[in-house]
Every structure is written in C-alpha cells, then in structure tokens.
Amino acid sequence: MAECAPYDVLIVGGGPAGQAAALRLHGAGLKIGVVDEQPRPGGQILRQPPATFVAADWMEERSYRPLKRQLGRFEAAPDVEWLGGSSVLGIEPGSAPGVHGLTVATPEGATGIRTRRLLVATGCYDMPLPLAGWTLPGLFTTGGLQAFVKSQGFVPGQRIVLVGTHPLQLLVARQVLQAGGRVERVVFVQPRSALLRPFLRRAGGGLVGGNALLAAARAWRDLGAAGTKVAFGLKPVRVAGEQHVSGLVLARSDGTEEHLECDAVGLCFGFLPQSDLPRMAGLAMERQGRLRAFSARHDEWMESDVAGIFVAGETTGVAGADAACVKGALAGLGMLHSLGRISEPSARKEAAPLRRRLARLLAFADLLDRVADPSGCYPEVDDQTILCRCEDVTYGSVRAALGTCGSANAVKLLTRCGMGPCQGRNCEFSLLRLMHGPSRCEDAGFTVRFPVRPVPIGDLTG
Amino acid sequence: MRSSRHFRRPGEVAITVDGRLVHGFPGESLATLLLAAGLDVFRIGAEGKPRGLYCNMGSCSECMVDLVLEDGRRRPMRACLVTIGDAMVVERRAGSDG
Numbered sequence: 063m064a065e066c067a068p069y070d071v072l073i074v075g076g077g078p079a080g081q082a083a084a085l086r087l088h089g090a091g092l093k094i095g096v097v098d099e100q101p102r103p104g105g106q107i108l109r110q111p112p113a114t115f116v117a118a119d120w121m122e123e124r125s126y127r128p129l130k131r132q133l134g135r136f137e138a139a140p141d142v143e144w145l146g147g148s149s150v151l152g153i154e155p156g157s158a159p160g161v162h163g164l165t166v167a168t169p170e171g172a173t174g175i176r177t178r179r180l181l182v183a184t185g186c187y188d189m190p191l192p193l194a195g196w197t198l199p200g201l202f203t204t205g206g207l208q209a210f211v212k213s214q215g216f217v218p219g220q221r222i223v224l225v226g227t228h229p230l231q232l233l234v235a236r237q238v239l240q241a242g243g244r245v246e247r248v249v250f251v252q253p254r255s256a257l258l259r260p261f262l263r264r265a266g267g268g269l270v271g272g273n274a275l276l277a278a279a280r281a282w283r284d285l286g287a288a289g290t291k292v293a294f295g296l297k298p299v300r301v302a303g304e305q306h307v308s309g310l311v312l313a314r315s316d317g318t319e320e321h322l323e324c325d326a327v328g329l330c331f332g333f334l335p336q337s338d339l340p341r342m343a344g345l346a347m348e349r350q351g352r353l354r355a356f357s358a359r360h361d362e363w364m365e366s367d368v369a370g371i372f373v374a375g376e377t378t379g380v381a382g383a384d385a386a387c388v389k390g391a392l393a394g395l396g397m398l399h400s401l402g403r404i405s406e407p408s409a410r411k412e413a414a415p416l417r418r419r420l421a422r423l424l425a426f427a428d429l430l431d432r433v434a435d436p437s438g439c440y441p442e443v444d445d446q447t448i449l450c451r452c453e454d455v456t457y458g459s460v461r462a463a464l465g466t467c468g469s470a471n472a473v474k475l476l477t478r479c480g481m482g483p484c485q486g487r488n489c490e491f492s493l494l495r496l497m498h499g500p501s502r503c504e505d506a507g508f509t510v511r512f513p514v515r516p517v518p519i520g521d522l523t524g
Numbered sequence: 525m526r527s528s529r530h531f532r533r534p535g536e537v538a539i540t541v542d543g544r545l546v547h548g549f550p551g552e553s554l555a556t557l558l559l560a561a562g563l564d565v566f567r568i569g570a571e572g573k574p575r576g577l578y579c580n581m582g583s584c585s586e587c588m589v590d591l592v593l594e595d596g597r598r599r600p601m602r603a604c605l606v607t608i609g610d611a612m613v614v615e616r617r618a619g620s621d622g
Binding site (some may be wrong): 099100101106109111112113114115116117118119120147149187188190197198199200201202203205206207209210211213214215216217218220240241242243304305306336446448451452454482483484487488515516518520 | 525566581583588604
C-alpha cells in the first residue's frame with residue numbers, strides 16, 4: 063500500500079458538515095483533503111447527478127438553496143483536494159505523534175493516509191426497519207429510493223407506497239411526482255395529531271429551522287393537489303410478494319387489515335448516525351435523541367476526547383443539514399485554532415453567533431425528533447422475519463439466543479447476527495431494541511472491526 | 525422508469541450482465557442500470573427467496589455484485605457505488621434467472 067505526505071486536515075464526508083469545515087479552513091495554506099464514497103460532493107441530502115448528465119431545475123425546492131450555495135463554494139475552493147469514490151476502511155488514532163492514520167480504499171486500490179487533524183463527518187443513514195417481507199426486491203429505505211430519484215432521475219417503481227413516521231416522506235413523495243412517477247399513498251403510522259400538534263404548539267415562536275417544516279407543508283399541499291392520499295394511523299404488517307414487492311399490508315387501529323397494491327415500498331422511520339469510524343477509533347460515544355443512537359461526544363470546538371480527531375454533523379447526533387453546516391463551521395474553526403492559525407479570542411468571537419444559531423437549530427431538531435419518534439409504531443415481527451440481512455439470521459434465532467446471551471457481541475458470536483459485510487449497520491439497532499426495549503438500550507453494541515466497508519481482500523494485500 | 529424531467533443523458537453504452545448486453549447511460553450507477561433493466565434480484569437468501577437492494581447509499585451491502593476484470597479476476601463491489609463504464613462485465617450472485 064502506497065502512502066502520500068500527511069495532510070494537515072483530512073475530512074471524512076463531503077456533505078454539509080464536511081463542506082462547511084473545509085470552507086472555513088481553506089485559504090490558510092493548509093493541505094486539506096475530503097474523502098467520500100460518492101464520486102461527487104454533496105452528501106446524501108444533495109447527492110448529485112453524474113457529471114455526464116445535463117441537469118435542469120435540479121433540487122429546486124427552496125429549503126435546499128443555502129445548501130446548494132455552500133456546495134458551489136466548496137466545489138470552487140482550489141485548495142481543497144476532493145478524494146471521491148473512496149471508502150475509509152479504518153482509523154488508527156495517533157499512529158505517530160500528532161498524526162492519525164487511515165486506511166482508504168480508492169478507485170486505484172487501498173492506501174494509507176496520515177493527517178494531523180481528522181474530521182469525521184460521515185452523516186447518517188435510514189434506520190433499518192425489520193418487517194415481514196422487507197428483504198424482497200422493491201423494498202427500499204425511503205432515503206435510498208429518494209437517492210435514485212434525485213441523483214439518477216430514476217423512479218424505482220410504477221406504483222410506490224411510502225410508510226413511516228418521518229415527515230421527510232412527504233418531500234420524497236413530491237420528488238417522485240415531479241420526476242413523473244406515481245405515489246399510491248404516503249402512510250404515517252402515528253395519528254395525524256401526533257404529527258401536527260407539536261408544530262402548532264411552537265408555531266408562534268418563529269421557528270428557526272422551520273425551513274424543513276415549511277418544505278414538508280408545501281409538499282403535503284402539492285400531494286393533495288396531485289391526488290396522492292396521505293393517511294395516518296396505519297401500521298405496516300408485511301410486505302407482500304414472491305419474486306418482487308406486490309403489495310403492502312397495513313393494520314388499522316381496530317385490528318382489521320388493508321392490502322395496498324404496489325410494486326415499490328419505501329420505509330422512513332428515522333435516521334441513525336454512521337457511527338462505525340468513531341467507535342473503531344475509540345472515541346467516547348453517547349446515546350442521543352429518542353432513538354438513543356450512538357453519537358460521538360465532543361467539546362465546544364467539536365473535538366472528540368481523542369486529541370486531533372474532530373466530529374461534526376450527524377456523527378454527533380442527527381439534527382439535520384442546517385445544524386450540520388454550523389457544526390462543520392465550528393469544527394473548521396476549532397481545527398484552525400488547534401493548528402495555531404487563529405488566536406483563541408478571535409476564534410471565540412467568531413464562534414459566538416454560530417453557537418447561538420446552533421442552539422436554535424438543535425431546539426428545532428428536537429421537535430422534529432419528537433414528531434418522528436417511532437416508539438409505538440414498530441411493526442410486530444414474527445420468528446420467521448429476518449433481523450440480520452447479511453447472514454440471514456431470523457428473529458426466532460436471536461430470541462432463542464437471548465435466553466443465554468447477555469450482550470450484543472455474545473448474540474453475534476452465537477448466531478452470526480452482525481457478522482456480515484454491513485458490520486451491523488442493518489441489524490444492531492433492531493437487536494438492541496429487542497434486548498432492552500426502545501428506551502433502555504444501554505448495551506455497548508457490536509465491537510467495530512476493520513474494514514468498516516467491504517473491500518476486495520486483494521486490494522489490502524496487493 | 526428513467527425520467528427526463530430534470531436530466532438530459534449522454535448517448536447509451538452497453539455493459540454485460542450475466543452474459544447479456546444491457547444498455548445504460550454513461551455516469552449512471554450500476555444499481556440504476558440493473559433496476560431499470562428489471563434485474564433487481566441480487567442474490568437468493570438462505571430461505572430461498574430473492575433479495576433486493578435496500579439502502580442505495582453504500583451502507584447495507586445488499587447490492588453486492590462481481591465485476592469481472594479483463595484478467596478474469598472477480599472484484600466484489602456494491603452496485604450502488606459503481607459508475608458504469610463501457611464494456612464493463614458484471615455478474616450477479618442471483619444467477620441469470622433473477
């Protein structure tokens with residue numbers, strides 16, 4: 063494996079947080095690199111179409127405009143090296159004094175990278191939601207379905223049903239319609255009042271972060287005008303189909319069932335931080351939000367408890383793109399200060415308004431977290447339902463193992479749950495929920511192993 | 525369904541999937557090409573049922589396929605992260621019936 067000269071700052075993740083950090087750092091004569099699995103920057107929220115496509119009116123919704131402006135500035139920054147199409151496989155903190163090491167799979171093969179400061183801003187992913195039939199072709203996370211639409215102009219179904227608890231599904235449904243697709247129905251599991259009441263209670267207060275809320279409201283209006291029904295209080299029971307999704311069975315509150323015919327289903331029950339790199343690096347973690355998801359701890363400059371490793375964006379708790387931008391800017395400032403490029407009084411002065419804005423955005427994020435809370439909305443799953451997709455481990459096997467196993471790692475050893483290439487991203491949350499219930503999932507989870515992303519073994523040895 | 529509401533695509537290319545030619549557009553992800561062609565089974569699960577792509581963002585590894593290199597070596601890749609290239613050769617782990 064070849065190695066190049068160390069970076070001053072290496073940023074993992076080219077989404078809103080990573081971009082904001084890079085933009086605060088650039089122009090200071092530092093060697094800055096940004097690694098991302100996607101070929102182009104943007105993160106999942108602004109996942110860009112291929113450069114070979116000519117895009118018109120791409121992501122026109124108003125709430126995306128500040129993010130698109132930031133992305134434009136990021137792409138124009140001449141001293142920020144873009145390392146796209148590359149997966150960070152592992153982090154070795156303090157591989158030399160004052161230097162951290164990473165192993166990165168690039169399109170040209172695996173390589174070692176060293177950096178004086180590291181920012182982990184790897185975003186989040188859709189919370190996996192086990193359900194009978196959820197492994198059938200045609201069943202997607204709603205974020206994944208949306209990525210097809212916005213970055214590829216591809217609608218993966220003729221008749222789509224979106225189901226979940228998160229208001230994002232309203233925006234995705236409208237993006238499908240705008241692309242010329244058809245959405246049979248958007249289903250919220252919670253009652254209508256649970257979605258609306260927290261917002262109405264706060265609406266008089268001039269919500270900061272209300273952009274996302276307004277976008278959802280506009281989307282809802284447009285869906286109504288297009289004849290797409292938005293339903294409430296229906297719980298998914300199973301995905302029907304033999305070779306491909308053919309329908310979704312929903313349970314009404316009175317226990318009766320409704321069968322919706324469709325050929326694609328999106329599940330949207332919330333988001334989990336990508337936590338494997340901080341956990342592998344041994345950073346102190348905490349549980350955040352109503353999902354009690356693994357999030358990296360940090361100080362006021364977004365530095366973790368490992369000196370020189372910073373964290374920002376959803377890595378520190380899912381709070382949305384606007385908050386990620388502010389956290390990224392703070393991390394950029396923090397790294398600038400820690401590299402001796404800005405005095406502490408100057409950094410503090412610059413940080414003060416950012417921190418005030420962040421506090422308001424986090425209050426909004428907490429409101430959204432409450433509205434989208436899936437507690438009480440999870441489908442009932444029988445013993446035949448697959449919990450761990452990679453290793454085909456069923457709920458039945460895991461329930462049996464829990465008779466003797468006291469930890470997630472013990473269940474993994476006994477059943478192979480979490481042993482596959484996804485490193486537990488598909489199953490760990492569900493396993494912890496099963497072990498401890500939604501409010502008390504205090505197990506440390508799986509021990510994260512190298513490589514955190516699948517890589518051909520020959521790339522590491524060749 | 526490929527939509528042309530917001531995008532204009534360059535001229536088509538063809539790649540080989542399980543020995544058959546499949547058309548797509550330069551820059552597209554391999555996942556898009558496969559699903560658009562109706563080739564949406566990525567493997568057969570232990571319970572004998574077909575398995576589909578799930579997350580489309582590199583997290584779940586459910587869209588793993590083998591790229592067959594010129595020297596015959598096989599390179600396992602997540603289809604959602606692969607940009608198609610002219611004359612690419614791909615084999616799914618579902619066999620050619622899926």
